[in-house]
Amino acid sequence: MLTLETSQLTRTFGEMTAVNAVSFGVESGEVFGLLGPNGAGKSTTIKMLTTLLPPTAGHATVAGYDIARQAADVRRVMGYVPQALSADGNLTGYENLLIFTKLYDLPRSERRKRVNDALAFMGLADAANKLVRTYSGGMIRRLEVAQAMLHEPEVLFLDEPTVGLDPIARRAVWEHLSQIRAQTGMTIVLTTHYMEEADSLCQRVAIMHHGTIAAIGSPNELKASIGKPDATLDDVFLHYTGDDLESGGSYRDTSRARRTARRVG
Numbered sequence: 693m694l695t696l697e698t699s700q701l702t703r704t705f706g707e708m709t710a711v712n713a714v715s716f717g718v719e720s721g722e723v724f725g726l727l728g729p730n731g732a733g734k735s736t737t738i739k740m741l742t743t744l745l746p747p748t749a750g751h752a753t754v755a756g757y758d759i760a761r762q763a764a765d766v767r768r769v770m771g772y773v774p775q776a777l778s779a780d781g782n783l784t785g786y787e788n789l790l791i792f793t794k795l796y797d798l799p800r801s802e803r804r805k806r807v808n809d810a811l812a813f814m815g816l817a818d819a820a821n822k823l824v825r826t827y828s829g830g831m832i833r834r835l836e837v838a839q840a841m842l843h844e845p846e847v848l849f850l851d852e853p854t855v856g857l858d859p860i861a862r863r864a865v866w867e868h869l870s871q872i873r874a875q876t877g878m879t880i881v882l883t884t885h886y887m888e889e890a891d892s893l894c895q896r897v898a899i900m901h902h903g904t905i906a907a908i909g910s911p912n913e914l915k916a917s918i919g920k921p922d923a924t925l926d927d928v929f930l931h932y933t934g935d936d937l938e939s940g941g942s943y944r945d946t947s948r949a950r951r952t953a954r955r956v957g
């Protein structure tokens with residue numbers, strides 16, 4: 693059963709086509725990855741699916757609701773972890789989540805339990821009463837995932853959930869996401885430019901390039917499709933997109949720039 697479906701979904705900004713007639717489906721309970729370099733159109737796609745940005749053309753449904761005509765229903769059944777960090781450093785983890793139980797209009801009698809359950813689920817029970825500004829980047833990210841799950845959404849959208857995290861923190865986020873999927877059956881749609889992340893976490897991925905989908909399938913199908921069973925997703929990515937320096941954000945350049953930034957920063 694498809695939980696999410698897009699048909700010719702398109703978004704332009706002036707002359708620039710950020711997302712160009714993209715069509716794909718996501719199965720119920722699947723972890724689906726939108727993969728691609730900076731500027732590929734991943735965030736714009738997620739923003740349309742989460743009703744934050746109206747499409748210029750095309751359609752999409754989330755849990756059966758049309759993103760344009762039934763936006764309020766879509767918002768009710770989805771959780772969203774945006775690309776930029778959003779937790780308040782001057783509040784504790786517990787307080788951050790409590791605010792969201794009010795925002796989601798959860799019954800007062802359930803709020804405390806929902807918050808404690810979400811914190812425990814994401815491995816943050818011990819840190820619940822510490823100020824978020826004392827959290828590591830990985831803990832903040834996990835808190836944001838907890839926040840997006842409070843209302844038990846059917847579909848969880850995460851935009852670059854592990855960008856900027858060290859490998860250990862990244863792995864902890866992956867493990868928790870896998871656990872969410874296993875225990876709740878929630879459908880998860882995430883974007884990433886880490887091929888390794890997509891490979892270990894996603895049942896299926898769509899490789900985005902210049903606003904279009906260059907290839908779609910399970911990591912193993914995609915590797916087989918380029919005739920190299922021992923290929924990595926990096927190889928798949930380069931095969932389908934070319935190492936296009938004109939894009940101003942090829943995967944290689946992006947990862948190189950980030951490695952440099954991490955060394956310097």
Ligand SMILES: Nc1ncnc2c1ncn2[C@@H]1O[C@H](COP(=O)(O)OP(=O)(O)O)[C@@H](O)[C@H]1O
Nearest residue numbers: 705708710728729730731732733734735736737
């Ligand atoms: N609000 C906006 N106004 C103008 N251009 C935008 C806007 N948002 C995104 N873009 C452009 O659309 C393209 C896709 O961006 P984005 O979806 O953020 O890519 P990704 O998330 O894959 O890095 C980029 O060229 C970006 O500069």
Ligand SMILES: [Mg+2]
Nearest residue numbers: 734735736775
């Ligand atoms: Mg983005």
